[in-house]
Amino acid sequence: MDITLTINGRDHAIAVEPRRTLADAIREDCGQTGTHIGCEHGICGACTIIVDGEPIRSCLMFAVQANGKKIRTVEGLANGDKLHPMQQAFMDHHGLQCGFCTPGFLMLAIGVLEREPNISDDGLLDVLSSNLCRCTGYQNIIKAVRAAAKDMRKE
Amino acid sequence: MKPAPFVRHVPKTLDEALKILADVAPQDGRVLAGGQSLVPIMAFRLAKPAHLVDINEVVGLDKVISDGTTLTIGARVRHAAFHKSVVDNPLGQLLSAVVRHIAHYPIRMRGTFCGSLAHADPASEWCLVVATLDATLVAKSTRGERLIAAKDFFAGIMSTALAEDELLAEARLPLLASDVRFGFNEFNRRAGDFAMAASLVTYRLNAGKIAEARVGLGGAESFPRRIVEAEAALNGKTPGDTVFRAAAEAAAKAIDPLEDHQTNAEYRRDLVRAVVRRALEQSA
Ligand SMILES: Cc1cc2nc3c(=O)[nH]c(=O)nc-3n(C[C@H](O)[C@H](O)[C@H](O)COP(=O)(O)OP(=O)(O)OC[C@H]3O[C@@H](n4cnc5c(N)ncnc54)[C@H](O)[C@@H]3O)c2cc1C
Ligand code: FES
Ligand code: FES
Numbered sequence: 354m355d356i357t358l359t360i361n362g363r364d365h366a367i368a369v370e371p372r373r374t375l376a377d378a379i380r381e382d383c384g385q386t387g388t389h390i391g392c393e394h395g396i397c398g399a400c401t402i403i404v405d406g407e408p409i410r411s412c413l414m415f416a417v418q419a420n421g422k423k424i425r426t427v428e429g430l431a432n433g434d435k436l437h438p439m440q441q442a443f444m445d446h447h448g449l450q451c452g453f454c455t456p457g458f459l460m461l462a463i464g465v466l467e468r469e470p471n472i473s474d475d476g477l478l479d480v481l482s483s484n485l486c487r488c489t490g491y492q493n494i495i496k497a498v499r500a501a502a503k504d505m506r507k508e
Numbered sequence: 509m510k511p512a513p514f515v516r517h518v519p520k521t522l523d524e525a526l527k528i529l530a531d532v533a534p535q536d537g538r539v540l541a542g543g544q545s546l547v548p549i550m551a552f553r554l555a556k557p558a559h560l561v562d563i564n565e566v567v568g569l570d571k572v573i574s575d576g577t578t579l580t581i582g583a584r585v586r587h588a589a590f591h592k593s594v595v596d597n598p599l600g601q602l603l604s605a606v607v608r609h610i611a612h613y614p615i616r617m618r619g620t621f622c623g624s625l626a627h628a629d630p631a632s633e634w635c636l637v638v639a640t641l642d643a644t645l646v647a648k649s650t651r652g653e654r655l656i657a658a659k660d661f662f663a664g665i666m667s668t669a670l671a672e673d674e675l676l677a678e679a680r681l682p683l684l685a686s687d688v689r690f691g692f693n694e695f696n697r698r699a700g701d702f703a704m705a706a707s708l709v710t711y712r713l714n715a716g717k718i719a720e721a722r723v724g725l726g727g728a729e730s731f732p733r734r735i736v737e738a739e740a741a742l743n744g745k746t747p748g749d750t751v752f753r754a755a756a757e758a759a760a761k762a763i764d765p766l767e768d769h770q771t772n773a774e775y776r777r778d779l780v781r782a783v784v785r786r787a788l789e790q791s792a
Contacts, residue, residue: 371514398612407614414547461614464614479699483613484612
């Protein structure tokens with residue numbers, strides 16, 4: 354099937370089988386490898402991206418279902434050399450070690466905060482339980498997201 | 509792993525969807541709703557459907573409508589729709605109290621209420637809700653429409669009364685009396701996991717005594733159901749610790765516990781005792 358994926362504002366005209374997951378299409382067909390794949394069945398959250406304003410698992414959606422939708426991935430966060438406040442907060446608070454889970458956590462946290470800027474600290478904690486990290490022990494991720502949430506509310 | 513090849517159909521209307529489903533059902537054609545259960549199963553190659561009828565572009569399936577007595581939930585209403593109360597009735601609060609126990613935020617953005625019912629995982633929170641509240645489920649096919657009572661809908665682990673060419677078009681939940689009390693509790697090891705046991709209770713107070721008690725139990729047997737023995741232990745009694753414990757004990761005794769690699773029958777009964785008591789405590 355011929356489809357167009359609009360990733361971070363750029364159109365990618367690709368041909369895929371219906372069974373191609375959105376995660377695979379973004380990485381393999383569009384060459385945007387910032388979105389990671391861990392489990393391929395919805396558990397780990399590494400593949401989290403934002404589609405039409407909604408944070409979703411890209412391994413649980415087929416690429417053909419995203420035809421014509423607005424897709425945002427980690428590559429679209431920074432503005433030139435200026436990091437997104439969430440990325441900056443992950444650096445400042447040591448919210449990453451190996452970095453494998455980081456794109457998923459960034460897109461998850463940004464996706465939720467853009468929809469619910471005033472979400473409570475407890476609500477954020479619940480949201481962050483969506484994704485897995487094998488390195489950090491989560492505490493610094495929680496710190497980073499809470500700090501960035503404050504910055505994002507100010508903007 | 510990657511899903512096996514399939515043919516995708518993208519109907520725009522319900523009639524078109526039913527027609528395609530009737531055509532492809534005999535060749536292992538299935539409905540694709542949120543995909544949050546089906547796609548993982550396909551990735552594991554536990555399912556290799558030859559056709560998928562994707563209902564994500566069918567118009568009109570995403571409505572939640574209240575007519576003052578019944579809340580009607582369309583086939584593509586996603587879990588996240590219930591994050592906020594959908595109706596000015598205790599049912600709206602009940603649904604938003606329950607929804608945050610379902611999976612995780614990004615999964616709730618895609619997964620659907622009706623998809624959960626059709627999938628019929630024994631631990632599904634929505635299956636527990638429809639069983640406890642005696643909802644009515646509306647199945648549609650080219651052969652016509654069928655109303656199925658929740659108690660007749662679930663047939664076993666991941667098995668329902670739906671025929672292969674039937675689409676679960678809507679779920680109809682009765683609105684609750686304005687003075688209804690409810691409580692919900694589930695036990696799992698990590699946030700967002702499927703419940704190892706879950707209970708939803710509702711009742712009213714009549715001159716200080718419990719009336720119209722409903723005790724629903726999920727995750728403990730092949731499918732969720734009301735436990736009449738526990739309801740009998742509540743009706744006519746004054747709410748309080750002794751009564752709640754007696755009802756929890758009655759529920760633990762009444763079940764035919766599911767067993768799996770991490771939960772034997774005795775442990776499952778323990779969990780049932782705990783979730784029923786906690787749900788009742790929350791309601792008080
Ligand atoms: C990591 C993870 C954790 C989860 N945790 C939970 C949890 O704690 N509790 C819980 O309840 N669920 C949980 N889920 C499952 C999730 O709630 C699914 O959304 C739900 O089970 C299925 O809904 P769906 O719309 O995604 O259906 P799909 O995945 O699209 O379909 C599931 C099945 O139902 C059939 N189907 C779907 N809609 C219809 C219809 N209208 N008519 C006829 N057949 C239909 C499909 O053919 C398929 O066989 C979890 C999922 C994941 C990935
Ligand atoms: S790769 Fe999508 S959730 Fe793990
Ligand atoms: S930083 Fe290594 S998995 Fe999270």
